[in-house]
Amino acid sequence: MGSEKEVLVAAAVFLVALISQSEGIIGGREAAPHSRPYMASIQAPEGETMKHECGGFAVADQWVMTAAHCLPSGPGGRKVVLGVHSLSEPEETKQTFDILELHNHPDFSPWNYDNDIALIKLDRPFNVSEAVKTAEFLRAGGANPGADAEVDTAGWGSLDNLGSRPDKLKELAVEVVSSARCRRSDYFGRKFTDNMICAHRVCPDPCGQPHRKEDSCDGDSGGPLLYNGVVVGITSNGGKKCGQMKKPGIYTIISHYTEWIDNTMALQPTAAQD
Structure with missing residues (x-):
C-alpha cells in the first residue's frame, strides 16, 4: 500500500482531472459562435x-x-x-x-x-x-426519440454543482434513457410522467474519471433538446442534481402541446x- 503522501497526491490528481473534465454543461464543449441561432x-x-x-x-x-x-x-x-x-x-x-x-x-x-x-x-x-x-420543433404525430437515441442540448448553465457558470454557449450530446428506467423508484418514481423524456451520457474511460455523467444543469432550464436538428424537448428539472448517475436531465416533450x-x-x- 502506498504512503499517506502518495494517497494525497493521487487524490489531488483525481480532483484536478474532475475539475478539468467539467468543461461544459457538465461535460459539454463550447459551441461554434452563433451555430445555434435560435x-x-x-x-x-x-x-x-x-x-x-x-x-x-x-x-x-x-x-x-x-x-x-x-x-x-x-x-x-x-x-x-x-x-x-x-x-x-x-x-x-x-x-x-x-x-x-x-x-x-x-x-x-x-x-x-x-x-x-x-x-x-x-x-x-x-x-x-x-x-x-x-428553430423547428416537433408537432403532434411526429416521432420522438426512443431509448439510447442520441440527442443534443445547449445552454449557459452551471458547469458543476458549485454553480460556476460559463460565459459562452456550451453544447452537449446525450442519450435518451428509457422511460421505464426513469420511472423506477431509485430514479424519479411517480414524479416522472408521460410528458417527459430523460437523457444523459455516461462518460467511460478514457474521458477522465469513469462513470462520470454528462448532463444539463442549473441555468440550462428552458433550453432546447434536439433530435436530428428538430427540437423535441425543453430542459426541465433533472439538472437540479447535475451529473448524478440516477438523476438524468428531464425534458418536456413538446409534441404533446x-x-x-x-x-x-x-x-x-x-x-x-x-
Missing part, C-alpha cells in the same frame, strides 16, 4: 446589470419557448436576448427584448414539473440574421378540447 438567454435584473437565468429558443418571429418554472410569477423585469454567444461581450449580433406577454402552461405542476412549458411574446418581432433564426402552442400563438385558433 438560442435565447432569459435575463433577470441584478443591481444595475442583467444576469442570465434561463435558456429558451425562438419558435416564431415574436415568440420564444422556454420552461414554465423559469418565470413562475411573471416577467419580473426580465429581458430576452437573442443572437448571443458570449453573455459578457458586446456582440453586434445581440437583440434585446422586453417581455410583452408570458404564457405559462395552465397545468404546470411545481411538485414534479409536469407540463413545464411556457411561451414568451417579445415586445416586437426580431430581425432575422445569421445569428438569429427560429401542439394545440396549446397553436392556440396561444393564435396560429390556429381552434376550440380547446376537453
Whole structure:
C-alpha cells in the first residue's frame, strides 16, 4: 500500500482531472459562435446589470419557448436576448427584448414539473440574421426519440454543482434513457410522467474519471433538446442534481402541446378540447 503522501497526491490528481473534465454543461464543449441561432438567454435584473437565468429558443418571429418554472410569477423585469454567444461581450449580433406577454402552461405542476412549458411574446418581432433564426420543433404525430437515441442540448448553465457558470454557449450530446428506467423508484418514481423524456451520457474511460455523467444543469432550464436538428424537448428539472448517475436531465416533450402552442400563438385558433 502506498504512503499517506502518495494517497494525497493521487487524490489531488483525481480532483484536478474532475475539475478539468467539467468543461461544459457538465461535460459539454463550447459551441461554434452563433451555430445555434435560435438560442435565447432569459435575463433577470441584478443591481444595475442583467444576469442570465434561463435558456429558451425562438419558435416564431415574436415568440420564444422556454420552461414554465423559469418565470413562475411573471416577467419580473426580465429581458430576452437573442443572437448571443458570449453573455459578457458586446456582440453586434445581440437583440434585446422586453417581455410583452408570458404564457405559462395552465397545468404546470411545481411538485414534479409536469407540463413545464411556457411561451414568451417579445415586445416586437426580431430581425432575422445569421445569428438569429427560429428553430423547428416537433408537432403532434411526429416521432420522438426512443431509448439510447442520441440527442443534443445547449445552454449557459452551471458547469458543476458549485454553480460556476460559463460565459459562452456550451453544447452537449446525450442519450435518451428509457422511460421505464426513469420511472423506477431509485430514479424519479411517480414524479416522472408521460410528458417527459430523460437523457444523459455516461462518460467511460478514457474521458477522465469513469462513470462520470454528462448532463444539463442549473441555468440550462428552458433550453432546447434536439433530435436530428428538430427540437423535441425543453430542459426541465433533472439538472437540479447535475451529473448524478440516477438523476438524468428531464425534458418536456413538446409534441404533446401542439394545440396549446397553436392556440396561444393564435396560429390556429381552434376550440380547446376537453
